[in-house]
Amino acid sequence: MEKKVLVLNLDHTPVAIVTVQKALVLSFLGKVSSLVHYEYLSVRTVDKSFPYPAVVRLHDYKNIPYKGVLLNRNNLYRRDNHECVYCGSRKHLTIDHVLPRSKGGQTNWKNLVTACHRCNTQKGDKTPEQVGFVMRQPPFKPTLSYFLAEYAERNAEEWLPFLDLKTV
Ligand SMILES: [Zn+2]
Known part of the structure; x- marks a missing residue:
C-alpha cells in the first residue's frame, strides 16, 4: 500500500492527509516543506529519485475552520x-x-x-x-489526531511525534 503524507499547518496542527504525488506537487510549488521522510523509501521519476515525504508543513498559515471529526x-x-x-x-x-x-x-x-x-x-x-451502570470511559470529543494515531501506529510511525494525543 502506498504511504500517505501528513500535512501540518504552519502551527503544526494536522490539517490533511494527502497522497505522495500531491505532497510532491505542493513541494514543487513551494507551498510546503518536508519535515520528515520515510526511511528506505524513495519516489522515482524517469531520471530522478526523491526522498519520500512522511510529514510536510505548509509555508503559509491556512485558516482552516476546525470542523472536528464528523459525528457519525x-x-x-x-x-x-x-x-x-x-x-x-x-x-x-x-x-x-x-x-x-x-x-x-x-x-x-x-x-x-x-x-x-x-x-x-x-x-x-x-x-x-x-x-447502576458505570461507563468504562466518559464520552469525549475526539480530535483529528486521535483518529490519525490509530493509522499512524500501524502505517506511519513517523507521524506520531506530530500528533497531539490529548483529548478535548
Ligand atoms: Zn453492554
Whole structure:
C-alpha cells in the first residue's frame, strides 16, 4: 500500500492527509516543506529519485475552520473501540444517549456512547446512575489526531511525534 503524507499547518496542527504525488506537487510549488521522510523509501521519476515525504508543513498559515471529526455512527464506534461502554460487549452495538433525549439529552460527542443492544434496552429512558451502570470511559470529543494515531501506529510511525494525543 502506498504511504500517505501528513500535512501540518504552519502551527503544526494536522490539517490533511494527502497522497505522495500531491505532497510532491505542493513541494514543487513551494507551498510546503518536508519535515520528515520515510526511511528506505524513495519516489522515482524517469531520471530522478526523491526522498519520500512522511510529514510536510505548509509555508503559509491556512485558516482552516476546525470542523472536528464528523459525528457519525462509525466514528462513534471507533472512539469507543467498538465496545459497549457499559459492559464491554462487542456484539449488537447501538448508540445510546447517556442523558436520554426525553430528559433533554443532546446529540453530541459528549452525550453519545456505544452501547450493546442489551444494555441500551435495559437502560431505557434512564440515566446510567439510575440503573447502576458505570461507563468504562466518559464520552469525549475526539480530535483529528486521535483518529490519525490509530493509522499512524500501524502505517506511519513517523507521524506520531506530530500528533497531539490529548483529548478535548
Ligand atoms: Zn453492554
